[in-house]
Amino acid sequence: MPHVRYTEYPRVNSSHILEYVEVIHQHRKRTPYAASTFSVEGYPWHCEDEALFYYGGPLPTHGANRSANTYWSVYTSPANPLTPRGFNGTCQFPQITHGGLDDSWQHGNELYGVYHDLLGFLPEKYDPNLVSFRVTNNVITSQVASMITSGMFGGEAQQNLPLLVQPASIDSLEPAYPYLTATKKFSAYGVGSSDLGWTSHLKAASDLYANLDTISGIPPTDSGFHMSFDHYFDNLSARLCHAKPLPCNTSNPSLCITQAMADKVFRLGQYEYSYLYRDAGPRTLEYSAGSYGIWVAELAQNLRDVVHASDSASTDNSTSSGVRYRHNVAHDGSGSRILSILQIEKMVWPGMGSEVVFELYKRKVDQQFYIRVLWGGQVLKSSNPTLGVLDMLQVDILIAYFDGLVGQGAKKIPSLCSLQIAPVLEWMIQSTDQLDMAEANIDAEKLTALGRTRFCSATRCKPRFLVIGANQRGTAYASAVEHEGLPAITTTIADLIQSNRIWFGKKLVYPEGWPPTGGPRF
Numbered sequence: 306m307p308h309v310r311y312t313e314y315p316r317v318n319s320s321h322i323l324e325y326v327e328v329i330h331q332h333r334k335r336t337p338y339a340a341s342t343f344s345v346e347g348y349p350w351h352c353e354d355e356a357l358f359y360y361g362g363p364l365p366t367h368g369a370n371r372s373a374n375t376y377w378s379v380y381t382s383p384a385n386p387l388t389p390r391g392f393n394g395t396c397q398f399p400q401i402t403h404g405g406l407d408d409s410w411q412h413g414n415e416l417y418g419v420y421h422d423l424l425g426f427l428p429e430k431y432d433p434n435l436v437s438f439r440v441t442n443n444v445i446t447s448q449v450a451s452m453i454t455s456g457m458f459g460g461e462a463q464q465n466l467p468l469l470v471q472p473a474s475i476d477s478l479e480p481a482y483p484y485l486t487a488t489k490k491f492s493a494y495g496v497g498s499s500d501l502g503w504t505s506h507l508k509a510a511s512d513l514y515a516n517l518d519t520i521s522g523i524p525p526t527d528s529g530f531h532m533s534f535d536h537y538f539d540n541l542s543a544r545l546c547h548a549k550p551l552p553c554n555t556s557n558p559s560l561c562i563t564q565a566m567a568d569k570v571f572r573l574g575q576y577e578y579s580y581l582y583r584d585a586g587p588r589t590l591e592y593s594a595g596s597y598g599i600w601v602a603e604l605a606q607n608l609r610d611v612v613h614a615s616d617s618a619s620t621d622n623s624t625s626s627g628v629r630y631r632h633n634v635a636h637d638g639s640g641s642r643i644l645s646i647l648q649i650e651k652m653v654w655p656g657m658g659s660e661v662v663f664e665l666y667k668r669k670v671d672q673q674f675y676i677r678v679l680w681g682g683q684v685l686k687s688s689n690p691t692l693g694v695l696d697m698l699q700v701d702i703l704i705a706y707f708d709g710l711v712g713q714g715a716k717k718i719p720s721l722c723s724l725q726i727a728p729v730l731e732w733m734i735q736s737t738d739q740l741d742m743a744e745a746n747i748d749a750e751k752l753t754a755l756g757r758t759r760f761c762s763a764t765r766c767k768p769r770f771l772v773i774g775a776n777q778r779g780t781a782y783a784s785a786v787e788h789e790g791l792p793a794i795t796t797t798i799a800d801l802i803q804s805n806r807i808w809f810g811k812k813l814v815y816p817e818g819w820p821p822t823g824g825p826r827f
Contacts, residue, residue: 306656307681311418315683317697321666321675323426325611327604329478329633330660331640332449333405333412334546339398340529340808341539342391343521347555349394352379355403357448364465401448402547405657409449412658413456420630427630431458431466436630439469441479446634453634477599478635480642486721487595494585495592496533496577502585506576507531513569520554520562528807538574538654541567546657578654582645589645590710595721597642598711604663605707606714607631608700611665612674646710647678648689661685665700674700768793775800775809783813 307313308330317323336350362372379395391398401409421427428435431454438454440446450468475482494500507514517523517537523530530536541562544551553561582589594601607628614627633639640655647661662679678685678695685695691706692698711717772779775798783795798809 306659307683308412308415308658308660309419309662309679309682310415311423313682314419314423315679316423317664317666317677320670321668321697323424323664324615324667324674325608325629325663325665326420326426327607327631327633327663328416328660329635329639329643330412331637331655331657332445332634333401333408334657335399335401335405335445335543336392336396337398337539337543339391341536341543342398343523343540343552344390345522345555346392347553347558348392348550350392350396350549351394352396352400352402355406357397357400357444399445401445404547406448406452408658409452410456413453415456416453416632417457427457433467435628437469437628437632438466439478439631439633441635441639442470442473442476442481443479443636446636450632450634453632475599477597477603478633478639480597480600480639482599484596484718484721487592490588490595491581491592494588495581496535497528500585502580506573506580507533510534510569510573513566513573516566517562517570520560521552522555533577534570534573535577537570541570575654578641579652582641583649583652590648591721593642593645594710595718597639597646598718598721599715600639601643601646601707602711602713602715602718605704608663608665608676608704612700615667615672615674644680646707647685647692647695648687649680650686650688666697676700676703769796770794771797771799772809772813773799775806780809780813783809 309328336352356376356378358374358376360372360375363370377397379397381389381393396402417427421429438450440450447468454466471477473481492498494503496503498504514525514531518525518530521537521540525531541551545567551562551564551567553559582593610627611629637655637659640659640661641652643661644652644655659681660679664677664679666675666677667673668675675697676695676699677697687693687695689706691702695703711721770782770793772783772795779798779800783798795814798806798814800806800809
């Protein structure tokens with residue numbers, strides 16, 4: 306997508322001085338996520354023209370031993386009888402491809418062309434006291450950052466360069482911190498909901514789905530592909546971004562997904578993101594503020610710190626110091642939430658390399674601070690009347706807007722993102738007891754508390770496990786219950802990512818029958 310570049314950059318007149326820049330942008334093009342691949346793909350995908358380096362080593366100041374530059378090389382053993390899902394070949398799914406790495410280098414080089422060559426704002430050489438880079442816990446953002454930094458600072462960046470990353474459980478950039486109340490709001494209108502604004506386009510696209518399923522071999526019951534167009538969008542767009550052919554049916558190669566069909570998928574994907582982050586009304590802002598409020602509060606504090614440092618410098622004649630350029634490499638879900646919070650006038654699904662840039666200026670005549678926000682390299686237009694055209698808006702207005710949504714220091718986020726767990730557990734225990742009693746033809750309403758206890762201790766009630774997090778540890782716990790013959794039942798999976806919940810539910814909660822009937826909902 307368009308971004309800040311020397312040739313199109315809209316310069317601010319000389320009456321203002323650029324004091325601070327913060328960039329947040331989506332990673333560059335990649336292979337699709339494994340969940341978006343078809344069970345059997347018609348051709349392989351090779352990545353032998355690049356290397357993904359994974360190694361650790363002591364810093365030069367803490368040891369003389371040096372590590373080798375080791376990298377992963379994907380291969381399939383001829384002695385392994387199993388076939389990987391999706392594409393054969395030598396890639397990870399996902400990974401930034403060779404083309405994505407080159408695009409990342411170019412992106413960094415073009416940013417440097419504006420903020421150093423054109424404006425003289427960035428230092429010529431990398432200086433960790435003035436410039437910082439941040440990534441998420443998803444390694445593809447680090448793959449991009451390594452090329453961004455090289456494109457900006459060349460050989461200087463090819464030395465040891467830190468990439469800031471927050472702990473995985475509270476990462477605000479991805480975001481990965483728990484935002485249960487916001488997710489509950491989202492589930493009322495978004496993916497997997499029964500909201501008419503959401504389900505209407507899925508029903509209208511039933512013929513398209515039928516054709517796609519026939520060609521791809523995806524079962525119509527696969528909810529990952531049918532709760533939204535995300536998976537089909539990811540699969541098809543990744544191919545076209547790398548000049549690969551659209552897929553054909555592996556049993557009937559004459560039956561292929563056409564460009565017209567792919568274009569319909571892309572249009573429906575654009576509709577989905579517009580609906581999820583803007584068109585569904587005020588609840589989209591509530592969801593985005595709850596799920597991305599911490600990063601917004603961090604941005605507001607960065608702006609506030611620059612203003613305060615300037616005020617201090619003017620009163621005590623000292624020179625302000627600190628980071629003046631922050632670069633965040635994130636995901637489409639990150640950019641979407643930022644655009645939603647800014648209430649962008651026209652919402653789109655952020656493409657690879659799309660960026661939002663916050664530029665903080667100080668006006669020379671009165672030393673007041675003003676903010677400019679760029680989207681796609683041009684000034685962002687908000688439908689919020691307080692923000693309007695975000696071109697030299699008094700920074701206090703934007704900070705106050707952010708504080709009103711999430712609180713200074715994100716103090717509103719804990720209340721926006723928490724659920725009382727005790728009532729949830731109480732409801733779960735009561736409901737599962739009632740299921741056991743119903744199976745035994747016992748009227749739970751007529752059973753005394755003592756009778757309920759005796760029934761559950763003397764007959765069939767088993768301990769219920771609620772697993773929090775469909776990760777390696779959660780899977781290990783539930784697998785022990787399922788496969789080791791323990792007298793217990795895994796009844797519930799709590800995970801922020803819906804596809805993880807569905808995968809876990811199919812494998813470990815309802816292994817004998819999917820989709821579940823009755824009350825369960827994913």
